Amino acid sequence: VYAIDEGDDPFDEACWAKANPGIGVTPRWDEMRQRAVEARAEPSKLNDFLRLRLNRPSSRSSRFFDPAAWSSVANSAALRPADGTEAWGGIDLGWTRDLSAFALWIPRGDRFEIVLRGWAPEEAARLRGDGLYGRWADDGWLTLTEGNARDDDALEADITALCAGYAVRRVMYDRAYASGLVIRLGRAGIACEPIGQGWLSLSPPLRELEQLVIGGKLAHGGNPVLAWAVANADARADDLGNVRPVKPQRASLDKIDPLSATLDAIAGWLGDREPPATPFRSAYAEYRSLTI
Numbered sequence: 001v002y003a004i005d006e007g008d009d010p011f012d013e014a015c016w017a018k019a020n021p022g023i024g025v026t027p028r029w030d031e032m033r034q035r036a037v038e039a040r041a042e043p044s045k046l047n048d049f050l051r052l053r054l055n056r057p058s059s060r061s062s063r064f065f066d067p068a069a070w071s072s073v074a075n076s077a078a079l080r081p082a083d084g085t086e087a088w089g090g091i092d093l094g095w096t097r098d099l100s101a102f103a104l105w106i107p108r109g110d111r112f113e114i115v116l117r118g119w120a121p122e123e124a125a126r127l128r129g130d131g132l133y134g135r136w137a138d139d140g141w142l143t144l145t146e147g148n149a150r151d152d153d154a155l156e157a158d159i160t161a162l163c164a165g166y167a168v169r170r171v172m173y174d175r176a177y178a179s180g181l182v183i184r185l186g187r188a189g190i191a192c193e194p195i196g197q198g199w200l201s202l203s204p205p206l207r208e209l210e211q212l213v214i215g216g217k218l219a220h221g222g223n224p225v226l227a228w229a230v231a232n233a234d235a236r237a238d239d240l241g242n243v244r245p246v247k248p249q250r251a252s253l254d255k256i257d258p259l260s261a262t263l264d265a266i267a268g269w270l271g272d273r274e275p276p277a278t279p280f281r282s283a284y285a286e287y288r289s290l291t292i
Contacts, residue, residue, distance in 0.1 A: 003055035010046075010054055011036055019054040027053070041214060048237075064206070064235035064245065065213060071227060074216030079113050082165025087115075088272070089163065089171035089190075090264030092257040093178050096149045097124045101225075101258040102159050104166060105265035112212060114220045114265075116258055117162060119155055123148030128253055141225050150177075156184045163190055169272060172264040195264050199242035205266035206235070206243055229258040 008015040016032055017023050023032065032053065039049035050056040069075070087106045094100045099120045106113040118136075122144050125133035136142035143158065145151035163171075172195040173182055182192040195201055212218050220226055232254040233245040245263070247256055 001055060006056075010050055010056070011040060016054070019056075048241075064210065064233055064243070065230050067227070067231050069213050069216075070230050071222075072216060075213060075218040075220060076222040077111075077219040079115060079219060079221040080108070082162075084165070084167055087163075087166035087168050088265045088268040089159075089168055090261040090266070090268065091159075091171060091173040091178060091181070091192075092260040092264065093155075093174070093176070093181065094120070094150065094255070094257055095177060097121055097127070098150075099124065099255045099257050100150060100155060101229075101261040102155070102162070103226075103258065103261040103265045104162065104168070105262065105269050106166065107269065108219075111217050111219055114218065114223070114226065114262055115162070116220070116223050116226045116262065117158055118142045118225045118258055119145055119151070119158070121145055121148050121150060136225055139224075141223060152181050152184065155181060156188070159185060160188050160190065170268050172268040174260065174264065193268070195267055197244070197260070199238045199240075199244050201267060202244040202263055203242035204270055205263040206245060208266055208270065209263065223258075226258045226262065228254075229256045229260075232256050233259050 002019050002021055004010065004015045004018045008018070013033075020027060020032070023029065035045075035049055035053055039046045085106060085108070087104045090103045090105070092101050099118060101119075102117045104113075104115040106115065118141070120133050120142060125137070125144055133142055133144060137144045143154065145154050159171075168190060170191040170193050171182075171185065172193055174197055175194045176197075178194075185192050232247060232252075233256045234247070235243045236246045237243045245256055245259055247254065
Protein backbone atom coordinates (compact mmCIF):
# COMPACT_ATOMS: atom_id res chain seq x y z
CA VAL A 1 0.00 0.00 0.00
CA TYR A 2 1.36 3.40 -0.98
CA ALA A 3 1.26 5.77 1.98
CA ILE A 4 3.28 8.45 3.72
CA ASP A 5 5.29 7.31 6.72
CA GLU A 6 4.18 7.75 10.31
CA GLY A 7 6.60 10.59 11.05
CA ASP A 8 6.08 12.48 7.78
CA ASP A 9 4.67 15.99 7.73
CA PRO A 10 1.45 15.70 5.67
CA PHE A 11 1.96 19.22 4.35
CA ASP A 12 5.47 18.51 3.04
CA GLU A 13 5.07 18.12 -0.72
CA ALA A 14 8.21 15.98 -0.87
CA CYS A 15 6.30 13.23 0.99
CA TRP A 16 3.24 13.16 -1.22
CA ALA A 17 4.73 10.89 -3.90
CA LYS A 18 4.99 8.08 -1.33
CA ALA A 19 1.19 7.83 -1.32
CA ASN A 20 0.69 9.05 -4.88
CA PRO A 21 3.31 7.54 -7.25
CA GLY A 22 1.49 9.05 -10.23
CA ILE A 23 1.37 12.57 -8.79
CA GLY A 24 1.51 15.21 -11.48
CA VAL A 25 -0.86 13.13 -13.62
CA THR A 26 -3.21 11.57 -11.08
CA PRO A 27 -3.64 13.45 -8.86
CA ARG A 28 -2.52 16.79 -10.29
CA TRP A 29 -0.16 18.93 -8.22
CA ASP A 30 -2.58 21.85 -8.14
CA GLU A 31 -5.36 19.59 -6.87
CA MET A 32 -3.18 18.21 -4.05
CA ARG A 33 -2.03 21.68 -3.07
CA GLN A 34 -5.62 22.92 -2.92
CA ARG A 35 -6.64 20.00 -0.68
CA ALA A 36 -3.65 20.68 1.58
CA VAL A 37 -4.61 24.35 1.89
CA GLU A 38 -8.16 23.36 2.85
CA ALA A 39 -6.94 20.77 5.38
CA ARG A 40 -4.60 23.28 7.01
CA ALA A 41 -7.31 25.96 7.21
CA GLU A 42 -10.23 23.74 8.24
CA PRO A 43 -9.53 21.12 10.92
CA SER A 44 -12.63 19.21 9.86
CA LYS A 45 -11.00 18.41 6.49
CA LEU A 46 -7.65 17.22 7.87
CA ASN A 47 -8.77 13.64 8.45
CA ASP A 48 -10.10 13.31 4.90
CA PHE A 49 -6.82 14.66 3.53
CA LEU A 50 -4.80 12.15 5.56
CA ARG A 51 -7.07 9.19 4.83
CA LEU A 52 -8.05 9.78 1.22
CA ARG A 53 -5.05 11.63 -0.21
CA LEU A 54 -2.12 10.25 1.79
CA ASN A 55 -3.39 6.79 2.83
CA ARG A 56 -2.64 7.42 6.48
CA PRO A 57 -5.17 5.59 8.69
CA SER A 58 -7.19 7.99 10.80
CA SER A 59 -10.34 8.06 12.86
CA ARG A 60 -13.54 9.38 11.36
CA SER A 61 -13.70 11.75 14.34
CA SER A 62 -11.56 14.87 14.59
CA ARG A 63 -11.61 18.21 16.34
CA PHE A 64 -13.78 20.44 14.21
CA PHE A 65 -12.91 24.02 15.13
CA ASP A 66 -9.58 25.77 15.48
CA PRO A 67 -9.71 27.33 18.99
CA ALA A 68 -7.48 30.21 17.86
CA ALA A 69 -9.88 31.09 15.03
CA TRP A 70 -12.88 30.83 17.34
CA SER A 71 -11.28 33.15 19.91
CA SER A 72 -9.95 35.64 17.37
CA VAL A 73 -10.56 39.35 17.91
CA ALA A 74 -12.97 39.42 14.96
CA ASN A 75 -15.13 36.58 16.28
CA SER A 76 -15.03 37.75 19.91
CA ALA A 77 -16.68 41.09 19.21
CA ALA A 78 -19.06 42.43 21.85
CA LEU A 79 -22.77 41.76 21.51
CA ARG A 80 -25.22 44.56 20.78
CA PRO A 81 -28.02 45.26 23.26
CA ALA A 82 -31.34 43.54 22.53
CA ASP A 83 -33.17 45.66 19.97
CA GLY A 84 -36.09 43.60 18.69
CA THR A 85 -34.29 42.28 15.62
CA GLU A 86 -35.11 38.86 14.15
CA ALA A 87 -33.55 35.88 15.89
CA TRP A 88 -33.71 32.08 15.95
CA GLY A 89 -33.36 29.99 19.10
CA GLY A 90 -31.98 26.59 20.00
CA ILE A 91 -32.35 24.51 23.17
CA ASP A 92 -30.23 21.58 24.29
CA LEU A 93 -31.29 20.27 27.69
CA GLY A 94 -29.15 18.08 29.85
CA TRP A 95 -30.36 15.11 31.82
CA THR A 96 -31.37 15.78 35.44
CA ARG A 97 -27.93 16.81 36.68
CA ASP A 98 -26.35 17.92 33.41
CA LEU A 99 -25.62 21.26 31.80
CA SER A 100 -28.44 22.83 29.77
CA ALA A 101 -28.11 25.60 27.18
CA PHE A 102 -30.18 28.04 25.16
CA ALA A 103 -28.76 29.99 22.20
CA LEU A 104 -30.06 32.82 20.07
CA TRP A 105 -28.74 33.20 16.51
CA ILE A 106 -29.02 36.83 15.40
CA PRO A 107 -28.17 37.83 11.79
CA ARG A 108 -26.90 41.40 11.46
CA GLY A 109 -25.99 42.07 7.86
CA ASP A 110 -23.01 39.91 6.97
CA ARG A 111 -22.21 39.18 10.63
CA PHE A 112 -23.94 36.93 13.13
CA GLU A 113 -24.30 37.17 16.89
CA ILE A 114 -24.61 34.24 19.28
CA VAL A 115 -26.26 34.97 22.61
CA LEU A 116 -25.89 31.98 24.93
CA ARG A 117 -27.31 31.16 28.35
CA GLY A 118 -26.37 28.10 30.38
CA TRP A 119 -27.71 26.46 33.54
CA ALA A 120 -26.58 23.64 35.80
CA PRO A 121 -27.74 22.35 39.20
CA GLU A 122 -25.47 23.22 42.12
CA GLU A 123 -24.94 19.50 42.63
CA ALA A 124 -23.50 19.20 39.10
CA ALA A 125 -20.98 21.91 39.93
CA ARG A 126 -20.01 20.07 43.11
CA LEU A 127 -19.62 16.72 41.35
CA ARG A 128 -17.23 18.20 38.79
CA GLY A 129 -14.83 18.99 41.61
CA ASP A 130 -12.76 21.49 39.63
CA GLY A 131 -14.61 24.74 40.39
CA LEU A 132 -15.21 25.45 36.71
CA TYR A 133 -18.97 25.93 36.89
CA GLY A 134 -18.60 28.00 40.03
CA ARG A 135 -16.14 30.40 38.39
CA TRP A 136 -18.42 30.86 35.41
CA ALA A 137 -21.35 31.49 37.73
CA ASP A 138 -19.35 34.11 39.65
CA ASP A 139 -18.54 35.86 36.36
CA GLY A 140 -22.16 35.78 35.16
CA TRP A 141 -21.73 33.29 32.33
CA LEU A 142 -23.61 30.38 33.91
CA THR A 143 -26.60 30.13 36.26
CA LEU A 144 -26.39 27.56 39.05
CA THR A 145 -29.82 26.48 40.25
CA GLU A 146 -30.61 25.14 43.69
CA GLY A 147 -30.62 21.43 44.36
CA ASN A 148 -29.50 18.42 42.38
CA ALA A 149 -31.89 18.51 39.41
CA ARG A 150 -32.60 20.74 36.43
CA ASP A 151 -34.86 23.65 37.36
CA ASP A 152 -37.31 24.17 34.49
CA ASP A 153 -38.93 27.10 36.31
CA ALA A 154 -35.64 29.00 36.14
CA LEU A 155 -35.03 28.00 32.54
CA GLU A 156 -38.52 29.07 31.47
CA ALA A 157 -38.21 32.46 33.17
CA ASP A 158 -34.76 33.19 31.73
CA ILE A 159 -35.55 32.03 28.19
CA THR A 160 -38.83 33.96 28.10
CA ALA A 161 -37.11 37.12 29.30
CA LEU A 162 -34.30 36.75 26.76
CA CYS A 163 -36.69 36.13 23.85
CA ALA A 164 -38.70 39.23 24.81
CA GLY A 165 -35.84 41.40 23.57
CA TYR A 166 -35.92 39.99 20.03
CA ALA A 167 -38.39 38.97 17.33
CA VAL A 168 -37.78 35.23 17.74
CA ARG A 169 -39.07 33.37 14.68
CA ARG A 170 -38.91 29.92 16.26
CA VAL A 171 -36.92 27.88 18.76
CA MET A 172 -35.51 24.51 17.65
CA TYR A 173 -35.03 21.84 20.26
CA ASP A 174 -33.60 18.37 20.73
CA ARG A 175 -36.50 16.12 21.76
CA ALA A 176 -34.47 14.49 24.54
CA TYR A 177 -35.66 15.67 27.97
CA ALA A 178 -37.37 18.75 26.46
CA SER A 179 -41.10 17.99 26.28
CA GLY A 180 -42.12 19.68 29.54
CA LEU A 181 -40.15 22.87 28.96
CA VAL A 182 -41.23 23.39 25.35
CA ILE A 183 -44.89 23.07 26.37
CA ARG A 184 -44.31 25.87 28.88
CA LEU A 185 -42.55 28.03 26.28
CA GLY A 186 -45.37 27.43 23.81
CA ARG A 187 -47.89 28.68 26.36
CA ALA A 188 -45.74 31.79 26.71
CA GLY A 189 -46.13 32.41 22.96
CA ILE A 190 -42.72 31.11 21.84
CA ALA A 191 -42.97 28.85 18.79
CA CYS A 192 -40.92 25.66 19.31
CA GLU A 193 -40.07 22.98 16.76
CA PRO A 194 -38.18 19.68 17.22
CA ILE A 195 -35.04 18.93 15.25
CA GLY A 196 -33.21 15.64 14.81
CA GLN A 197 -29.64 15.29 15.99
CA GLY A 198 -28.31 13.19 13.12
CA TRP A 199 -25.99 14.00 10.22
CA LEU A 200 -28.64 15.33 7.83
CA SER A 201 -29.98 17.80 10.41
CA LEU A 202 -26.70 19.01 11.90
CA SER A 203 -24.23 18.93 9.03
CA PRO A 204 -25.57 22.07 7.25
CA PRO A 205 -25.49 24.32 10.36
CA LEU A 206 -22.10 22.93 11.40
CA ARG A 207 -20.61 23.68 7.97
CA GLU A 208 -22.22 27.12 7.99
CA LEU A 209 -20.75 27.91 11.40
CA GLU A 210 -17.34 26.64 10.32
CA GLN A 211 -17.22 29.01 7.34
CA LEU A 212 -18.28 31.96 9.48
CA VAL A 213 -15.59 31.17 12.06
CA ILE A 214 -12.93 31.01 9.35
CA GLY A 215 -14.18 34.27 7.84
CA GLY A 216 -14.30 36.11 11.18
CA LYS A 217 -18.01 36.82 10.76
CA LEU A 218 -19.21 35.92 14.28
CA ALA A 219 -19.78 37.93 17.43
CA HIS A 220 -19.99 35.70 20.49
CA GLY A 221 -18.82 38.21 23.06
CA GLY A 222 -16.02 35.95 24.28
CA ASN A 223 -18.45 33.63 26.05
CA PRO A 224 -16.19 31.08 27.82
CA VAL A 225 -18.94 28.47 28.22
CA LEU A 226 -19.49 28.36 24.47
CA ALA A 227 -15.74 28.42 23.76
CA TRP A 228 -15.31 25.43 26.11
CA ALA A 229 -18.04 23.47 24.32
CA VAL A 230 -16.53 24.27 20.93
CA ALA A 231 -13.10 23.09 22.11
CA ASN A 232 -14.65 19.85 23.39
CA ALA A 233 -16.42 18.98 20.14
CA ASP A 234 -15.17 16.33 17.79
CA ALA A 235 -16.65 16.00 14.31
CA ARG A 236 -17.81 12.57 13.16
CA ALA A 237 -18.38 12.04 9.43
CA ASP A 238 -20.59 9.59 7.58
CA ASP A 239 -19.75 7.95 4.26
CA LEU A 240 -21.19 10.90 2.34
CA GLY A 241 -19.10 13.55 4.10
CA ASN A 242 -21.87 14.83 6.36
CA VAL A 243 -20.62 15.77 9.81
CA ARG A 244 -22.12 16.16 13.27
CA PRO A 245 -20.56 17.10 16.61
CA VAL A 246 -19.85 14.47 19.25
CA LYS A 247 -18.15 14.44 22.62
CA PRO A 248 -14.68 12.84 22.64
CA GLN A 249 -15.94 10.33 25.23
CA ARG A 250 -19.58 9.65 26.07
CA ALA A 251 -19.06 9.70 29.85
CA SER A 252 -16.81 12.77 29.80
CA LEU A 253 -17.53 15.72 32.09
CA ASP A 254 -16.63 17.98 29.16
CA LYS A 255 -19.89 18.91 27.43
CA ILE A 256 -20.92 20.19 24.00
CA ASP A 257 -24.52 21.21 24.86
CA PRO A 258 -23.92 24.96 24.28
CA LEU A 259 -22.61 24.20 20.80
CA SER A 260 -25.54 21.86 20.11
CA ALA A 261 -28.02 24.58 21.11
CA THR A 262 -26.24 27.00 18.77
CA LEU A 263 -26.41 24.55 15.86
CA ASP A 264 -30.12 23.97 16.47
CA ALA A 265 -30.68 27.74 16.25
CA ILE A 266 -28.64 28.02 13.04
CA ALA A 267 -30.65 25.13 11.55
CA GLY A 268 -33.85 27.08 12.17
CA TRP A 269 -32.41 30.11 10.41
CA LEU A 270 -31.20 28.03 7.47
CA GLY A 271 -34.63 26.44 7.15
CA ASP A 272 -36.34 29.82 6.98
CA ARG A 273 -33.77 31.16 4.52
CA GLU A 274 -34.37 28.42 1.95
CA PRO A 275 -37.15 29.20 -0.57
CA PRO A 276 -40.26 27.01 -0.27
CA ALA A 277 -40.53 24.16 -2.72
CA THR A 278 -42.80 24.75 -5.70
CA PRO A 279 -45.79 22.39 -5.50
CA PHE A 280 -45.91 19.83 -8.31
CA ARG A 281 -48.67 20.44 -10.86
CA SER A 282 -49.34 17.99 -13.62
CA ALA A 283 -49.45 19.32 -17.17
CA TYR A 284 -52.73 17.45 -17.59
CA ALA A 285 -54.36 19.63 -14.92
CA GLU A 286 -54.94 22.35 -17.54
CA TYR A 287 -56.97 20.07 -19.81
CA ARG A 288 -60.44 18.63 -19.49
CA SER A 289 -60.88 14.95 -20.12
CA LEU A 290 -62.61 13.93 -23.33
CA THR A 291 -64.69 10.77 -23.49
CA ILE A 292 -65.13 9.10 -26.89
